[in-house]
Amino acid sequence: MSLEQFTDRNVQQHYFKVDIEDYPETGWDRFKQVVKRGLSGELFVGLWVVMREMIKFDIHTVQYPKEKLPIGPRYRAVHEMQRLFESGTERCIGCGLCEKICISDCIRMDTRIDENSRKAVTEYTINLGRCIFCGYCAEVCPELAIVHGPRYENTSEQREHFILFEDMLTPIDMAIKGEQKEYPGFGAVTPNEDARVKKTPLAY
Template identity: 80%
Template sequence: MKMEQFNDRNVADNGYFLVDIEDYPTDGWGKFKRVVKRSFKGELFVGLWVVLREMIRFDTHTVKYPEEKMPIGPRYRAVHEMKRLWESDTERCIGCGLCEKICISDCIRIDTRIDENSRKEVSEYTINLGRCIFCGYCAEVCPELAITHGGEYENASDQREHFLLFEDMLTPIDKMKAGKQLEFEGFGAITPHEDERVKKTPLAY
C-alpha cells in the first residue's frame, strides 16, 4: 500500500457511502411499531432462555454471610496483627518506630519507655482504622516481622475514630501455647517442623 492513499484527504472519491438509516418516527403509532420491532427479535428470546436455564438449574452461587465466608488469600491486607516470639511468648515489637514513620496515612501512634531492665518497651501502640488505607508498608518495613496483616476484615464501627490497641492486635497467650499463631507467608516465615527446632534461650526477652 502506498503513502499516497493515506495522504489523499478527498473523501468523495474513496468509496465512502452514507448508511441507510430510517427516519425516527414522530407519531405515537410509529414509535409503538419501532418498539415492537426492536423487542421481538431473536436476542430477546436468547436472553429469556439464559435466565430460565439458570432458574431451573437451582445452582445457588450466593454465599450465606455471615454463616459462610469467602476464602481469602494469605497475602490479603486486612486488620493488623502483632506477633509474639516463639521462644519466650513475648511481643516481637522492639519499639523502633519505623512503622509510624513510613505510614503514609499517619494512622499509627507509638510511645516507648525504658523498663526496669534498661530496655525499651512499647507503652502505647494504636492504629486508627478510620484513616488506615491498608497499604502494607508497616508490615514490609518491620525488621522483626512483628506487625502483619491478618484475615480479619470485619472492622465496621459506628465511630469515626475507630482505634485498634496493641493488646487487641497481639496474639493471645493460649493461642500461642497451642502453636496457632499464623505467620506472615514471606521472608522470615516459620518453616515446617520449626516447633521441634525452637528451643529456649538464656536471653532475657
C-alpha cells in the same frame, strides 16, 4: 503498509450512513415501536440464556458471612501483632520503623522504659481509614512483630477508624497453647527463608 495510507486525510471515503428511523410523533406510532422492540429476537435470546443457566442448578453464590471465599497468602488485610513463642511477650520492641516508613501517616506509637530497662510500647494505633495496606510496615519490621492477617472486614460508621495495639495483639492464652498463626503474607515468616538470603561481602 505504504506511507500514502497514513498521509491520506480523506477519511470520509470510509464512512457509511446508518438508517435512522424517524421519531414517532403520534400515539399509534409509539405503540408500534414498543411492540416491534418488545417482540424482537434479542428478547427471546436473552430469556433462553437465563432459563438455560437456571436449569443447570450450578449455583455459585457464596452465603456470606457463613461462607467466605479463600484469600491469597499475600493478601494485605487488617494488621496483627505477634508474640514470642518462648516467653509469650510481644515481639514489638518499639523501634518505630513502621511509623517512620508509613507513607499514609496512619501509625502512631509512643514508648517508655519499663522496670526491666526494656523499651515498652505504651500507645500504638493504626488509622484504618487512612491506611492503604501497602505492607511497608510489615516488611520493615526487624522482629516480624506486625503482619497482615486474614481479617478484611474493617467497615466502620466513622471516618476515623482506629485499631489499638491490644486489639491487634495475639491473646496470651493462644500464644501459650501454640495456636498463634504465622501468616504467609507480608511480614510473616516464610519457609526456607535463610536459604534465600544473599550473603554480602561483609558476611564472609
